[in-house]
């Protein structure tokens with residue numbers, strides 16, 4: 060038996076003895092018979108014949124054989140950096156972006172350090188995705204238990220639902236602590252060096268870290284990745300006291316439940332918190348500067364979201380007005396919000412409420428990084444990068460060995476986008492060119508029901524079609540036609556597909572309905588893999604599942620005649636073969 064080993068990025072070689080169930084492998088990197096073999100610790104070895112399941116190990120390198128493919132990775136984690144540098148990779152910021160990059164770096168055998176100035180996990184774990192989803196888990200259940208009509212339809216009777224505020228807050232805090240521990244342990248287990256302090260770029264390939272203003276330790280790095288994230292953006296004129304006027308950082312602690320809260324900004328944070336607060340008994344008033352609520356969503360989905368998530372709840376709103384001045388409650392006076400016309404700046408109204416949550420976006424946290432020393436000028440604080448996340452200097456040229464990922468570059472302020480950008484950068488450092496297709500990155504808003512999306516909105520797709528001269532079509536399916544959704548008595552919802560009828564290319568998918576955040580991945584994976592509607596419309600989905608909403612969606616797309624004519628379902632092909 061013979062096996063072909065294709066090795067990439069050979070740097071230095073470690074001895075490695077391979078044993079697979081059907082034999083072992085011997086030879087150099089190009090072509091090998093079974094027996095002992097030498098591989099680079101950065102090598103990826105593909106075995107052309109199915110070896111069954113087995114493993115190889117030597118000097119901290121283990122490889123697993125499965126389905127004819129042998130992957131080799133560093134088991135004990137950190138590799139050995141070339142002599143002239145302390146590390147192959149130094150990451151500044153241990154949020155989800157930095158964490159994703161660090162794990163992938165050690166997997167590639169790169170000696171890696173991560174510098175954190177606060178606590179591991181960053182925004183997502185400590186002040187973002189994780190605690191907010193814990194609160195939303197409670198709001199979802201409270202909402203269901205309070206919905207008599209819904210429960211009656213299922214034949215269920217329950218007494219009055221109630222909650223203990225401190226226990227809900229503890230649930231969110233405990234979850235953040237647990238996930239923070241998991242992240243820390245995963246890096247320690249693989250041997251990532253976790254360094255404590257505020258990091259900055261002292262010069263190309265040199266990083267300093269230590270207490271802010273006293274960065275007294277210096278390390279050298281072949282590559283530096285900036286992953287310093289973001290903080291809440293508070294517009295000027297708004298005074299945050301952390302008690303009655305606060306940002307998501309404070310709100311997630313759930314220190315109290317105001318009877319009436321104004322939420323300034325109807326983006327992701329505003330919408331998710333409106334779900335939490337209304338389920339826990341608050342009345343909500345949205346203040347949104349743009350002309351409609353949820354301006355970032357596909358307009359049709361936004362309209363439906365308003366019908367399902369806003370109108371039936373104790374929520375009212377002011378749109379097309381700017382919250383210009385907000386004064387915290389003081390001396391028995393409530394919180395005061397001055398609303399102005401965004402164009403004329405004329406005062407439109409003064410709101411008096413118990414509390415105000417400021418959810419007006421996030422600012423990159425990039426001050427003090429020392430980028431100006433290497434001729435990099437941030438744009439509104441965001442670090443300019445190219446499609447490979449390479450930092451650009453003031454002339455638009457990539458700075459060698461310097462990358463920026465996650466919220467700090469502002470390309471897509473989502474946890475999984477930060478992590479995916481980190482992995483993409485490590486792939487490049489390991490010598491494999493990689494460009495993340497941001498159009499394939501899904502997003503979700505975890506309201507009840509959820510909203511999810513990938514790719515373009517309908518107006519964006521139509522604008523692109525007009526510019527590039529292609530036709531855009533739209534298909535839709537309703538959750539009302541889905542057996543599983545109806546069994547759950549959760550028929551409210553819509554899935555929308557935006558596509559090119561000439562090529563079958565998927566331009567965007569938007570879902571509002573039960574478990575929309577999980578359902579979107581069939582569409583996002585299809586876009587990432589470059590699959591067209593023709594490729595996936597014959598895929599089989601289990602019945603009865605919510606996934607059939609997407610099955611119906613892809614099946615209902617109408618492709619142009621010439622394209623439809625060449626369609627052949629895969630299963631028909633394989634039967635014929």
Ligand SMILES: Cc1cc2nc3c(=O)[nH]c(=O)nc-3n(C[C@H](O)[C@H](O)[C@H](O)COP(=O)(O)OP(=O)(O)OC[C@H]3O[C@@H](n4cnc5c(N)ncnc54)[C@H](O)[C@@H]3O)c2cc1C
Nearest residue numbers: 152154156176181182183187188258288465466472473474
């Ligand atoms: C309320 C809320 C809910 C969210 N929910 C979701 C969600 O459900 N799904 C989702 O995908 N996204 C969500 N996000 C967005 C998500 O949290 C961010 O996109 C993500 O955390 C960005 O990751 P990052 O690694 O770029 O930065 P961060 O997570 O902000 O981490 C950056 C880290 O760098 C550290 N740091 C900064 N400067 C330095 C320095 N100079 N030296 C050393 N360390 C430094 C910081 O202390 C921090 O730990 C939410 C955000 C908020 C606020």
Ligand SMILES: NC(=O)c1ccc[n+]([C@@H]2O[C@H](COP(=O)([O-])OP(=O)(O)OC[C@H]3O[C@@H](n4cnc5c(N)ncnc54)[C@H](O)[C@@H]3O)[C@@H](O)[C@H]2O)c1
Nearest residue numbers: 324325326327328329347348381382418419420472503504
């Ligand atoms: N589930 C998730 O994935 C999730 C959840 C929360 C946050 N996030 C991320 O966090 C980031 C920040 O979220 P966000 O909701 O704060 O920002 P956002 O950009 O989504 O929404 C901010 C809204 O505030 C409005 N606004 C700004 N200034 C205003 C003012 N003075 N008066 C009235 N309205 C004003 C804007 O028009 C906009 O609609 C987002 O980019 C998002 O990606 C993601």
